[in-house]
Amino acid sequence: MTEPIGRRELFRRGGKKITEAASQIAAAKTARRAEGWIRPPFALDELEFLVCCTRCDKCIEACPHDVLFALPTRAGRYATGTPAMDLSRRGCHLCADWPCVTACEPDALTLPAEKPDSSSSSPRLAIATIDQATCLPYSGPECGACASACPVPGALIWEGGVRPVIDQEHCTGCALCREACITDPKAIKISAILSEEKTVADA
Ligand code: SF4
């Protein structure tokens, strides 16, 4: 026969459940807020990242392509000063030696145990999509400005040899195609990965 649970144990278990629920809500809120920006390659999950990042700017200084910037105060008091990627302005070169990541002393950015090579196991940074209303070959004129910009095999396909199509299975969202695009506004749109999609992609 099982022993009845004492009041103290009941409170302890209840308290633990409340703490777990509260941290799940906090994590979900933090993840939703983070959909407004794109973290550097190999960033920890948002909540862990906020705890780990010392706002030292070393990753920003280490990036040779000037892709990273510190979030301004409007990002909120927890995220202010933490690094994000400005992929609307420049593309990430998925540097073979990941200088931004290796510059991070507290491992808020951290390579997987097996160091990836830049072409086959790059992290998914963002979502790139083609705006067919703006992309020239979709309305007639020839263009190949982005054709050779993509560093990831199979991510930018040239449909029928005339127009670009992005394969989301392979695309990392590095935005080098956007940088190469000659239209104004750019025909390649970059957006942050939503938390649900991140969960699917990470699964
Ligand atoms: S991988 Fe290279 S280009 Fe991309 S953010 Fe890091 S240092 Fe900059």
Ligand code: SF4
């Ligand atoms: S190097 Fe690491 S700790 Fe420093 S700002 Fe970048 S992510 Fe944060």
